[in-house]
Amino acid sequence: HVVLNPDIYWDGDVIGELTKYMDRNPDVGQVMPKIIYPSGETQYLCKLLPTPIDLIGRRFMPIRSYRKKHDYNYELHWTNYDKIMEVPLLSGCFMFLRVSVLEKVGGFDDRYFMYAEDFDLCRRIGEISKTVFYPFVSVTHVYEKGSYKNKKLLKYHIQSIIKYFNKWGWFFDTKRGARNKKCIQTIKLL
Template sequence: MPAIDSFQPQVSVIIVSADSGASLRDCVNSVLACTTPLELLLIDNASSDGVPQAIARAHENDARLKMIYNRGNLGFGPAVNRAAAQTRGQVLLILNPDCLLQQSALQRLLDVLAKEPKAGLVGAVVCDAQGVPDPASYRRDPVMQRALASLFKRGGEGVNVTGEMPDHLVEAEAVSGAVMLMPRRVFEWLNGFDEKYFLHCEDLDLCRRVRDGGWRVLLAGDVRIWHGKGGSSRHRPVFVSYHKHRGMWRWFRKFDPAARKPHLAAVVWLGIWAHFVVKIPGQLRRSMAR
């Protein structure tokens, strides 16, 4: 590899790890196998599994990999922001640590960003090991009526766009935060992720602010990326669930017109935290069964 001082990446890939497990190795290897000129910033939120350090040793001669170690768990958005401040590419790819990236997928996302007018953020369809798309790849803003429809599985327009997943480029209100490609200038103009989210809903927030800023959020439906189950979510389900519900409340307060009505806001607050409490016993049982 060329010396780091003379190497100019086209894209800067950012991965946040937090006890992400063995899948992190596969993710990093898949990124470094791509032929697009890139740099990879792996920022670790105080993992105790030793995997980030092992990755650093395995790739110590690869100038494309930069390791950043945090002394504590900063959360997802704050970690991305700190890594982004050290990037040199004009395009950022935010990638979950349990995703596998292929060169063809990366190139397609870059082509969309380059060719589509006012493209501010491009997502992909994330799939499980059987190739089944995650419905969260193609989403709407989680305003109260949609969130209720999704939560209680009742009729009406929910947060996830139902029906067959698109296999072509479409405009979206929000895409999955597992794979997000965007111009660095847009990310910086938005001041990155809102750091008052710790984990979950910060991607919905970012998509909304991209659109509010006059750019387009796009889903490249013909790009399919394998996405596993996060190690942090499996090991600490109640912790993750708490921050997910906390993120829901913050998004509601920032963007939902219903939040301007105190009585509705109170009902939503009670509903969110009641839902969190109800989920705890099942999460603990599943965690203990593993």
């Protein structure tokens, strides 16, 4: 099953390549290709499971150097996005999902209108199967950042983030810490 934003496009057989990868790896429940800007630059959309500080700080912190340093770790910039890696949080802009896993986790949580619904779904998928970044095919994402430009969308974004942390835990989330630590250790071994 594919879920994608309307501002995604690609050339070539991306779907076929991802299907072959999923067929060869039955333990993978979700895979995301490399996501690029129209300019060809990589979009850093592989992330660790967020803390409230991760999301609030990167959105509202006015100090650019802080955000850049923070994002280097939170968005896994140090991996170079050039290898297959299991990542706890993949962007919802392009979600290639194994139907049996999607059914097992119950699909999207209806409590989310938009924003953070991908965080929640990816996290639930990651509890029963692998969530994998696959860099050998790419799609282009125009990436409008609507909630940065529109107050109504910002309101929806904030409401969704509150719902996410109410569900998974604000500061006391042992699963988050363990999953992030495992991700970092595994990638360093690649």
